Amino acid sequence: MTEAFDVAVVGAGPAGMAAAVAAGERGLRVVLVDAGRRTGGQYWRRPTDDAEPDARFADLHRRLAALGDAVRHVAGQQVWFVEAGEPHALHLSPTVDAAIDVDLAPDADRAPARVEARALVLCPGGYDRQLPVPGWTLPGVMAAGGVQALLKASGTLAGSRAVVAGTGPFLLPVAAGLLRAGAEVVALCEAGSPSGWARTPRGVAAVPGKAAEAAAYAATLARHRVRLRTRTVVTEVRGDDHVTSVRLGRLDRQGRLRPGDGVEVEADLVALGWGFTSSLELLTAVGAATRVDDDGSLVVVVDDGQRTDVPGVLAAGEATGVGGADLAVAEGELAGLTAARDAGCAVDEARVRSVRRTVRRHRAFAAAMHRAHPVPAGWREWLRPDTVVCRCEEVTAGEVRTACDDLGAADARTVKLLTRCGMGWCQGRVCGYATAALAAPAGATPSADDLRSVARRSLAAPVSLGELARGVDGEDD
Numbered sequence: 259m260t261e262a263f264d265v266a267v268v269g270a271g272p273a274g275m276a277a278a279v280a281a282g283e284r285g286l287r288v289v290l291v292d293a294g295r296r297t298g299g300q301y302w303r304r305p306t307d308d309a310e311p312d313a314r315f316a317d318l319h320r321r322l323a324a325l326g327d328a329v330r331h332v333a334g335q336q337v338w339f340v341e342a343g344e345p346h347a348l349h350l351s352p353t354v355d356a357a358i359d360v361d362l363a364p365d366a367d368r369a370p371a372r373v374e375a376r377a378l379v380l381c382p383g384g385y386d387r388q389l390p391v392p393g394w395t396l397p398g399v400m401a402a403g404g405v406q407a408l409l410k411a412s413g414t415l416a417g418s419r420a421v422v423a424g425t426g427p428f429l430l431p432v433a434a435g436l437l438r439a440g441a442e443v444v445a446l447c448e449a450g451s452p453s454g455w456a457r458t459p460r461g462v463a464a465v466p467g468k469a470a471e472a473a474a475y476a477a478t479l480a481r482h483r484v485r486l487r488t489r490t491v492v493t494e495v496r497g498d499d500h501v502t503s504v505r506l507g508r509l510d511r512q513g514r515l516r517p518g519d520g521v522e523v524e525a526d527l528v529a530l531g532w533g534f535t536s537s538l539e540l541l542t543a544v545g546a547a548t549r550v551d552d553d554g555s556l557v558v559v560v561d562d563g564q565r566t567d568v569p570g571v572l573a574a575g576e577a578t579g580v581g582g583a584d585l586a587v588a589e590g591e592l593a594g595l596t597a598a599r600d601a602g603c604a605v606d607e608a609r610v611r612s613v614r615r616t617v618r619r620h621r622a623f624a625a626a627m628h629r630a631h632p633v634p635a636g637w638r639e640w641l642r643p644d645t646v647v648c649r650c651e652e653v654t655a656g657e658v659r660t661a662c663d664d665l666g667a668a669d670a671r672t673v674k675l676l677t678r679c680g681m682g683w684c685q686g687r688v689c690g691y692a693t694a695a696l697a698a699p700a701g702a703t704p705s706a707d708d709l710r711s712v713a714r715r716s717l718a719a720p721v722s723l724g725e726l727a728r729g730v731d732g733e734d735d
Contacts, residue, residue, distance in 0.1 A: 260372040263289045263330075265597050266348055268337055268540060269381035271299020272583045273575030273590035275318040277379040280594025282329040283321070284603040289373055290322075290329055293336045293353045293719075297322065299383055300403070301583045303410040314587060335369050336719040342544035342568050345374040351725050371728070377570045377597045378544075381590060382537040384576035387555065388688050389532050389637050390655065392645045393495030402432045402531030409435045417527025421504050423447035423492045424531035426631040427468075430475035432529055437482045445523050446479065447490040449509060454630030461626025464619040465584070492528065493520065493640040501526055513634030532633055534580045535691060539718035541577055542710065544568050549706055551579045553628035555691070556709035562614060563596035564589055572597060581624030588616040638696065647696065648689040650682020658696045670694040670704065671711035686712040 267278045270292035278290040290297075298304060302315045311319065322329060332350070339349040349372055386401035393399070400416055402424060408414040420441050422433045425448060433446045455462055462469070479486070487506070493515065494505035508519040535555045538548065546566040547559040557579045564572045574589035592613045599605045643656030661667040661676040670693050673679055679693045680686030686693070690712035694704035 259370045260347075260374060261289070261370040262345070262374045263287050264375060264601060265289075265377045265379060265594075266291065266346065266373050266375035267379045267381060267594075268292075268348065269299065269383055269575065270294065270297040270331065270333075271381060271383050271575060271586065272301055272314070272318075273383075273586040273593070274299070274379070274381035275315075275322060276587045276590030277381060277572075277574055277594040277597070278329050279318055279321045279325070280591045281379070281597050282325040282594075284595070284598035284605060286328075286598055286601060286603065288325075288329040289332060289375065291332045291335055291337060291348065291350065291373065293334065295333055297331065300407065301586075303407060314583065318587075332369050332373075337540060338717050338719040338721040338725070340378070340540050340543050340718070342378075342571060344570070345376050346378045346544075346570060348373040348375075348378075349725075351719070351721050354720075371725075377572065377600065379564075379572045379574060379590075379593045379597060380540050380577060381573070381575040381586075381593075382540055382577055384534040384536045384580055385687060386530075387532045387535040387691055388530065389633065390645050390647050390689075390692055391492055391495060391530070391640060392642050393497065393501075394528075394530065395646050395649055396495055396497050396501050397499065398497070398501030398526055399495055399528045399530065402428060402529040403534070405527070405529040406432050406435055409439055413439065415439050415441050417501075417525070418442060419444050419525045420527040420529060421445045421447065421492065421523060421525045422529045422531075423449075423490075423504075423506075424533075425449040425633065426531065426533045427472065427627065428531055428533070429529075430472065430479070432531065433484065434475050434478040436529075437478060437484065441527070443479075443482065443484045444525055445487060445490075445504075445506065446484055447487045447492065447506060448631075449489065449491050449513070449634045450631045451488045452630075455626065458626035458629055461622040461624075461629075464626075465623040468623060491515075491634065491637075491640070492530065495528055496522075501528055504528055507640065509634055509636065512636070513632070514636030515639050533628075533631065534576060536577045536580065537687075538577060538713045539715050541566065541571075541573060542714045543718060544571050546571060546573070548710060548713075550704075550709065551628065552625045553580065553631075554633060554703050555580065556706060556713055563599075564593035565596060570600075579621065579624060581620055581627075585617065585620035585624060588613055588620060592617060647692055648677070648679040648682060650684055650688075651678040651680075653677045653679045653689075655696065658693065662697060667697060669711065670697040670708040673697045674712065680712050685715050 264286040341347040493507040575586040694708040
């Protein structure tokens, strides 16, 4: 079954909701496709429909509801393939949860298998960037975003004595959330230093509200007597069948380990977060141009209206660069306004200019954040030859090193072919950045070509053989 719309928005997080509302309010018929049961995405995840909403979410949710049939929300559906053309086409299939229990997405059985639209607004979001460390495959080690998702979705604590480590402001809400839920945060470790913000005062000043937000988290930490350990990293996770402790190491100003300066801390939960990386499967599938952002992640290139270089394809949110919910909402609205204008709808140009200014301010802040919290230059130093890099295929750092030193691999794509790094269930989402970094020359960061080679995927999501057998026309062979 194929349904046609003016605009198809993929992702119902902050950017996707804002895009759908902006396009729908200008008279376009919109479909909003999302893998989740509820709108809000990962950022506005909530355990029940009546949970206390964020004010920004509440506004968008109200406006979305007011549009009625003008915006169709297709929940519990993943886009596993996209075709760019006139019109563009999205191929959908139920998520695993929706396929098992249709109550998780009430209209899953009525969802179209294929959606056509004159314009696409792709807002796929992002996911935790992870760096391997000895012992990180032990139960009790989680991505910082995963720890927060458990808390938001069900109030579940993954452990009682937590170490939160990595880099970036996201560590603060994770630690604060654990404390409010009753966990003890025995160590909060930031690889960088707050002094890094001083290098980009204009970016910091662009969004003054962020300082107040950080102060609120700092107050929570202070009440629980948790201090931020700067220039400190987890160099090893220890335990037999579960985490029992971690080894902490201190970094110098160049981001390299200071010898003989470590300490052991007992813990049963380790939340690791090295920022986020954009989910680009759909955007690379349509051939959109990409670049390396200030944080070293691959992002899609957009113009001042959120258009990619593929006609009729726009992008918003983390796909254009990680910068938080406020930036995502602004980019989503701008993308929706642009889609409406390109379709010939009347658009308030003053509003467009205002949203563009908001986008520029938040992008300036995001750039400052990335420069203040880089991945430490010496992170490879705490790897051992037996440290697992690719968890799916159980490829070690030693095997990656052998592929580069002895077998002539000079880029991430060749390492992938020789070692199977990134060929497992996650398709490189967890190990892709680390693999690209390990394949890069000593002291270099991964190039756009290296990151593109681990970001491209033939299929954007797992799909059944039966779905594939129906063919690209959505018909049985």
